[in-house]
Amino acid sequence: MRLEQQYEEVLRLKREINRKLKEGTDFQNIKELILLLTGDSAYPRLKQKDNQLLMLDNFFGIWLEEKKKLPQIGIKADIFNKISSLDELERKYRRIKYLGYRTENAVPEHYREQTLKWLKEDNVSGLATGRIVFFETLKREENLLTIARYLKQRGDSINALLLLEYGNEALPGRERLLTEEADIWISAGEYKKALELLGQIKNPTQDMKKLIEELEGLGQVVRNE
Numbered sequence: 001m002r003l004e005q006q007y008e009e010v011l012r013l014k015r016e017i018n019r020k021l022k023e024g025t026d027f028q029n030i031k032e033l034i035l036l037l038t039g040d041s042a043y044p045r046l047k048q049k050d051n052q053l054l055m056l057d058n059f060f061g062i063w064l065e066e067k068k069k070l071p072q073i074g075i076k077a078d079i080f081n082k083i084s085s086l087d088e089l090e091r092k093y094r095r096i097k098y099l100g101y102r103t104e105n106a107v108p109e110h111y112r113e114q115t116l117k118w119l120k121e122d123n124v125s126g127l128a129t130g131r132i133v134f135f136e137t138l139k140r141e142e143n144l145l146t147i148a149r150y151l152k153q154r155g156d157s158i159n160a161l162l163l164l165e166y167g168n169e170a171l172p173g174r175e176r177l178l179t180e181e182a183d184i185w186i187s188a189g190e191y192k193k194a195l196e197l198l199g200q201i202k203n204p205t206q207d208m209k210k211l212i213e214e215l216e217g218l219g220q221v222v223r224n225e
Helices: 003-023 027-038 042-046 051-073 086-104 109-121 126-136 140-153 157-170 175-187 191-198 206-224
Strands: none
Touching (some): 003 027, 003 086, 027 051, 086 126, 109 140, 126 157, 175 191, 191 206
8 A cells, every 4th residue: 555545544544533433432432433443444454553543442442341340340431531533532542651651760749640630630540541551661560550559549449459450460470469459459358359369479478478368367257257
């Protein structure tokens, strides 16, 4: 495909996408948009050549995961919330990416606070944050841990948990991620879930073994009650 033809095809796709996004981003509309692009022979080729199309494709993956998890915990907003064009989608994506970059580069605290405020305003879930930070940054484990701790410190344990759940799926067996998620479940009194996570640690320290024994005892007390 010549560059001129490629450019025209990208413009055509973007017109179609913007038309659909402007119609609305409820479940049915996003489902129809996915089906429309799945049936378009140009989309699979061109999404790797255009930043907005690639961001949209990432949003689709996030949206599918969110629809499996978020309604179960009472969260209605998804990654397409407040999106009516590809330009708005790019803006939201870049805000999430900025949090990853600012975390990775240890910029002054108020810049990270600013980004967290943006994400809260945009109703960005911890799942969406985790996936984009994982995709866009190099120090993935460290960045996910740091952001999860930011969220916990601000009382947003739900999104911290969603982020850590994604982290433990993407980076299985990482002790710090497992321990951080387990800590949230312990705080919620969900000792069985915490034990499942800590049980994935390959070479637990003596202190970790002691914690696991204590949780097993607490779990037994809860069952007896």
